[in-house]
Amino acid sequence: MNALPKSLHRPADTELHQPRILEPELYRYEDIRLGHLRIKPYSPIVGGVVEGFRFDRDARTSPDVQAFLYRSLLEYGFLSFVPGSVAAEDFERFASLFGAPRFAGNPQAPRVGGQANSIDSARKKTRTNYIWHIDQAYRERPQKFTALYAVKAPERGGGTLFSNATAAYRLLDPAFAAYLDTLTILHNADQMGLISMSYPDPERLGQARHDTPPLEVPLVRVHPETGAKQLFACELYTQRVLGLPRQVSDHLLGIVFEFIKSPEVCTEYRWETGAALIWDNRIVQHRGIFNYAGQDRLLHRAVLD
Numbered sequence: 186m187n188a189l190p191k192s193l194h195r196p197a198d199t200e201l202h203q204p205r206i207l208e209p210e211l212y213r214y215e216d217i218r219l220g221h222l223r224i225k226p227y228s229p230i231v232g233g234v235v236e237g238f239r240f241d242r243d244a245r246t247s248p249d250v251q252a253f254l255y256r257s258l259l260e261y262g263f264l265s266f267v268p269g270s271v272a273a274e275d276f277e278r279f280a281s282l283f284g285a286p287r288f289a290g291n292p293q294a295p296r297v298g299g300q301a302n303s304i305d306s307a308r309k310k311t312r313t314n315y316i317w318h319i320d321q322a323y324r325e326r327p328q329k330f331t332a333l334y335a336v337k338a339p340e341r342g343g344g345t346l347f348s349n350a351t352a353a354y355r356l357l358d359p360a361f362a363a364y365l366d367t368l369t370i371l372h373n374a375d376q377m378g379l380i381s382m383s384y385p386d387p388e389r390l391g392q393a394r395h396d397t398p399p400l401e402v403p404l405v406r407v408h409p410e411t412g413a414k415q416l417f418a419c420e421l422y423t424q425r426v427l428g429l430p431r432q433v434s435d436h437l438l439g440i441v442f443e444f445i446k447s448p449e450v451c452t453e454y455r456w457e458t459g460a461a462l463i464w465d466n467r468i469v470q471h472r473g474i475f476n477y478a479g480q481d482r483l484l485h486r487a488v489l490d
């Protein structure tokens with residue numbers, strides 16, 4: 186009988202082919218508390234739910250509470266506040282606990298008082314919010330945080346997906362991650378038509394295009410407050426990797442996007458009317474889920490620096 190070929194004796198490179206696992210310290214299983222305040226993990230890898238908090242416009246939120254919420258936001262990536270925590274008319278004031286509001290609407294997502302704008306399924310025709318992105322990743326100084334308030338949540342569907350894009354970076358093979366650290370990408374606000382579809386008036390369209398020229402940014406961004414690295418390339422705005430042939434750039438970005446979408450680092454936030462939500466754009470990527478046709482979905486939105 187012939188001897189078996191040598192290759193059958195060689196152990197398969199099994200470990201290399203397994204999905205990488207994250208350090209256990211990155212997962213959150215326990216609630217944390219400060220007095221009556223409690224934060225439960227929304228999922229083990231991204232998000233927290235705040236209970237026992239009630240925003241009172243006539244009383245100053247204590248610095249302890251404010252610092253606890255801020256710290257937790259940087260740790261969990263997003264915080265949701267259960268219905269009853271914030272009154273609709275106090276939403277912008279509440280959001281100001283985390284930063285200074287600035288207007289970031291457009292004719293499709295108009296102002297609703299103060300600096301806040303709406304995302305209203307009955308009026309908004311652009312659907313770029315259903316493509317994975319980081320808010321304003323095409324700007325020199327993108328907003329830090331985005332806050333939403335559900336004036337009307339659909340009965341079913343219409344959730345918002347979050348990816349922990351710092352955890353996604355840590356899922357990568359270290360040598361590949363180190364290569365990504367060296368790359369620069371081109372972001373274009375209008376790549377998927379956000380600008381063109383938001384400004385039907387040619388005059389205003391010209392101005393908006395002028396105000397948002399393509400921008401060179403690092404593929405991997407470092408969080409200025411925590412030092413964590415985030416995959417900054419996103420499907421909505423990233424056009425290509427500079428210095429690479431188009432085909433290589435497309436494939437490389439495809440790999441990056443696949444990691445961002447790994448279920449291991451993602452969760453779906455499900456809306457309830459009266460819930461408030463805030464996320465750190467320097468940690469997460471996000472997108473809405475368009476699976477609620479025929480139902481109304483009305484969110485108010487504040488953008489914070």
Ligand SMILES: O=C(O)CCC(=O)C(=O)O
Pocket residue numbers: 304314315320331333343344345346471472473474486
């Ligand atoms: O519609 C959604 O759930 C996402 C909205 C969004 O992308 C945003 O408010 O920045």
Ligand SMILES: [Fe+2]
Pocket residue numbers: 314318319320471
């Ligand atoms: Fe967004």
